[in-house]
Amino acid sequence: xxxxxxxxxxMFIQEGEDVSMNCTSSSIFNTWLWYKxxxxxxxxxxxxxxxxxxxxxxxxxxAQFGITRKDSFLNISASIPSDxxxxxxAAKTGANSKLTFGxxxxxxxxx
Amino acid sequence: GAVVSQHPSRVxxxxxxxxxxxxxxxxxxxxxxxWYRQFPKKSLMLMATSNEGSKATYEQGVxxxxxxxxxxxxxxxxxxxxxxxxxxxxxxxxxxxxxxxxYEQYFGPGTRLTVT
Numbered sequence: 001x002x003x004x005x006x007x008x009x010x011m012f013i014q015e016g017e018d019v020s021m022n023c024t025s026s027s028i029f030n031t032w033l034w035y036k037x038x039x040x041x042x043x044x045x046x047x048x049x050x051x052x053x054x055x056x057x058x059x060x061x062x063a064q065f066g067i068t069r070k071d072s073f074l075n076i077s078a079s080i081p082s083d084x085x086x087x088x089x090a091a092k093t094g095a096n097s098k099l100t101f102g103x104x105x106x107x108x109x110x111x
Numbered sequence: 112g113a114v115v116s117q118h119p120s121r122v123x124x125x126x127x128x129x130x131x132x133x134x135x136x137x138x139x140x141x142x143x144x145x146w147y148r149q150f151p152k153k154s155l156m157l158m159a160t161s162n163e164g165s166k167a168t169y170e171q172g173v174x175x176x177x178x179x180x181x182x183x184x185x186x187x188x189x190x191x192x193x194x195x196x197x198x199x200x201x202x203x204x205x206x207x208x209x210x211x212x213x214y215e216q217y218f219g220p221g222t223r224l225t226v227t
Contacts, residue, residue: 042219097158103154104154
């Protein structure tokens, strides 16, 4: 089935560093979402983007909805140990339509 | 953000028995709820879309008679795994879509099912 492209599968950074994650698609979507999942938990919504070109921040997190509506990126600045987890991008076409997910990126932060 | 709960968080059952998992939206109404299955180190796999008051829409390859979904109210959807087998062991996660803006999907904490 259709899926968003997220790579690499894993990222390793030093505490305090910034990290950027990208998510791309061959199809156009109208909403882009970024979720973080901790082991044994459900995904938690970090940022939601609704308009092409939109740039939204949530604390140390910043995400952008690509102008072509086929991509999005998430930046985490000044990483801390609790940023460890799996980051999924997701996108949808309509208000209550199903989400299409990326495979996720596992982020490790070295103290 | 909106709160979605799942119950139970963990369940162990014997092969051949049925297990019911509840998904509740606690502080908002959800006309649509989604059920996912997640294997270790994998992304979420959508099983079905549950609409309040109507039959669920199942994804290709998901047996509707095995995974029974009921969305009886705007705050509750249930997934029943019937005649469970060890290969049904997995992490099951629901999400709920709000009826009003911003129409986001909020996920429950998941249910770990182990079939022995």
